[in-house]
Amino acid sequence: MDEFLRRFFYSVYLKKQHVHEDNYCKYNNQVLAAFTSSLYLAGLVASLVASPITRNYGRRASIICGGISFFVGAVLNAAAINLGMLLLGRIMLGIGIGFGNQAVPLYLSEMAPAHLRGCLNMMFQLATTLGIFTANMINYGTSKLHPWGWRLSLGLAAGPAFVMTVGGLLLPETPNSLIEQGNKVEGRRVLEKIRGTENVEAEFEDMVDASELAQSIKHPFRNILKRRNRPQLIMAILMPTFQILTGINIILFYAPVLFQSMGFKRTASLYSSALTGAVLASSTVVSMATVDRWGRRILLITGGIQMIICQVIVAIILGLKFGSDKELSRGYSIIVVVFICLFVAAFGYSWGPLGWTVPSEIFPLETRSAGQSITVTVNLFFTFAIAQSFLSLLCVMRFGIFLFFTGWIAIMTTFVYLFLPETKGVPIEEMMRLWEKHWFWKKVVLEDQQANTTTNGFNHA
Numbered sequence: 001m002d003e004f005l006r007r008f009f010y011s012v013y014l015k016k017q018h019v020h021e022d023n024y025c026k027y028n029n030q031v032l033a034a035f036t037s038s039l040y041l042a043g044l045v046a047s048l049v050a051s052p053i054t055r056n057y058g059r060r061a062s063i064i065c066g067g068i069s070f071f072v073g074a075v076l077n078a079a080a081i082n083l084g085m086l087l088l089g090r091i092m093l094g095i096g097i098g099f100g101n102q103a104v105p106l107y108l109s110e111m112a113p114a115h116l117r118g119c120l121n122m123m124f125q126l127a128t129t130l131g132i133f134t135a136n137m138i139n140y141g142t143s144k145l146h147p148w149g150w151r152l153s154l155g156l157a158a159g160p161a162f163v164m165t166v167g168g169l170l171l172p173e174t175p176n177s178l179i180e181q182g183n184k185v186e187g188r189r190v191l192e193k194i195r196g197t198e199n200v201e202a203e204f205e206d207m208v209d210a211s212e213l214a215q216s217i218k219h220p221f222r223n224i225l226k227r228r229n230r231p232q233l234i235m236a237i238l239m240p241t242f243q244i245l246t247g248i249n250i251i252l253f254y255a256p257v258l259f260q261s262m263g264f265k266r267t268a269s270l271y272s273s274a275l276t277g278a279v280l281a282s283s284t285v286v287s288m289a290t291v292d293r294w295g296r297r298i299l300l301i302t303g304g305i306q307m308i309i310c311q312v313i314v315a316i317i318l319g320l321k322f323g324s325d326k327e328l329s330r331g332y333s334i335i336v337v338v339f340i341c342l343f344v345a346a347f348g349y350s351w352g353p354l355g356w357t358v359p360s361e362i363f364p365l366e367t368r369s370a371g372q373s374i375t376v377t378v379n380l381f382f383t384f385a386i387a388q389s390f391l392s393l394l395c396v397m398r399f400g401i402f403l404f405f406t407g408w409i410a411i412m413t414t415f416v417y418l419f420l421p422e423t424k425g426v427p428i429e430e431m432m433r434l435w436e437k438h439w440f441w442k443k444v445v446l447e448d449q450q451a452n453t454t455t456n457g458f459n460h461a
Contacts, residue, residue: 001143005151008035008083025395027235033085037387038087039094041153042102046098054103055220058177059110060168062103063213067165069094071158078155082429089154096161096382101376108370110174112193114427118291118357125353126284131160133251133277136161140274175204179211206429207228207365214366224367232431235420236359236371238291240379242247242412243355246307247405248347249383250390251276251340272337279341283348295424296354297416303350304413311406318399351412355379361423 005013012029046069054062069092076089082256105124112120138156142149175194178187187207191200217223224233252273287299314336323330328336363371395403419441421434435441 001150001153003138003147007087008080014064028391028395030392033391035087035090037384038090039097040380040384040387042091042094043096043098043101043383044094044377046095047102047373047376047380048098050099050102050376051221051369054106054372055180055369058173058181059103059107060171062099062172063107063168063171064165066096066099066103067163067168068096069093069099071165074121074155074157074161076155078151080151080154096164097378098376099378100164102369102372105356106372107171107174108429109360110176113195115292115425116298117361117428118424121357121360122284122288122291122353124356126281126288128320129281129348129352130286131278133274133281136274136277161174171254176207176211177209178213179207180365184208191225196283202273203427204350206427206458210365210429213364217366220367220370222371227447228445229367230444231435231438232359232362232367232371233374236361236374237378238412238415239355239359240375241382242408243351244379244382244386245405245408245412246347246351247311247402247408248344248352250405251344252280275337276341276344279344280348280352282351283345287349287353290349291354291357295422296358297420297422299350300354300416300420301413303346304409304416306346307343307350307409308406308413310339310346311402311409313339314343315399315402315406318402358420358423361428362434364429364432381430 002013002016005016007034009029012032050062050065053065073089073092073094075094076085076092078089079091082088105121108121108124109117135153142153143345172190172193173186175187175191178184178190188200188204191204191207192198195203202352213218223229259343291299317328317332317336317339321326359375360372390401393404397404419437419438421441423431423434426434434444435445
């Protein structure tokens with residue numbers, strides 16, 4: 001919005017007014033990029049702080065902390081009178097995201113029965129995509145309110161922050177967390193309530209056993225580095241890394257900028273980005289309906305192939321028909337938007353939700369909180385790095401930016417095919433058996449068990 005740029009990023013506003021400015025470089029400004037990416041850097045740090053809070057005080061504590069931080073950030077942004085106040089508000093939003101991303105997937109995984117876990121976990125991603133779509137629609141509406149539309153746009157984030165805080169206060173704690181804190185009676189009561197039956201003995205015993213093992217682990221981050229946890233650690237690092245390297249955040253963060261750079265008018269670019277938000281939300285619903293029937297692997301692989309095709313077509317069109325000082329014709333613009341929407345749809349049913357679902361369900365209880373922190377931290381680090389560098393990369397690489405992400409999607413699709421076992425329908429407490437049966441990971445896990453057995457035998461002797 002011009003009023004927002006004029007107040008906080010005046011040099012970008014001036015560049016934007018130059019009709020013959022290089023299409024790929026008109027928004028290249030590190031301060032503007034820092035405004036976007038500071039949220040993710042703050043979230044990265046907050047997710048590390050959230051891990052011990054989530055483990056020691058419960059999942060609800062982190063959800064409530066996240067809601068309060070987000071509320072404060074929204075108020076600061078809406079009332080901002082200078083860049084410092086704007087960035088501080090953005091950082092508070094980031095802290096809220098760090099706590100929320102750390103606790104919510106864990107909460108969902110632990111509350112869900114095994115046969116519905118994939119679908120319920122994906123509601124996290126569905127809520128995210130609906131939030132993105134809602135934000136795009138709000139931006140589209142508030143862009144017409146001069147000169148204070150940007151304040152309303154940023155301030156309305158206080159709404160979901162309030163709901164998140166109140167929801168955290170009203171929701172029950174997870175049975176796993178209650179048992180881990182020594183409250184077995186309450187843990188069993190909650191488990192019976194959410195399962196709708198008193199016949200929960202087997203699941204309750206599994207949770208108690210997992211909790212006793214977790215209590216014996218004083219340093220979960222140190223424990224997660226052990227060889228027997230190597231497969232989960234690698235997944236916790238690579239799944240969120242690959243999720244960001246699809247290039248999806250670029251499409252979603254900078255959709256208005258991207259479409260304007262391609263020659264769309266301001267309102268048309270906001271409308272196009274609202275369209276991509278709607279596609280993302282609807283494709284996530286498709287994933288929810290199929291993930292517990294078809295499994296995680298098939299969705300990740302087919303989504304990867306579809307994303308590769310779409311990125312290559314967009315790169316070819318931009319390379320041939322869109323230069324530094326040209327605008328795309330109406331026909332080619334429509335084709336680009338269609339294939340970007342198909343790319344977003346592929347992400348929405350594959351790497352979008354599953355980039356969070358898979359890491360949240362593969363860790364044993366003793367390292368679950370630490371594992372989720374690693375997943376969130378890696379996700380936010382790469383989100384920060386891409387967000388901070390994208391406008392410069394777009395300026396330098398031009399249409400090649402799409403081919404850059406295509407290469408990464410090819411790598412991640414191959415990785416899933418070779419190294420990710422199917423987790424569909426497997427109880428969280430039994431995940432370790434998957435790695436012991438996998439053609440590659442069994443060498444890592446079983447070698448560690450054999451080494452421990454030999455060491456224990458020597459010690460006993």
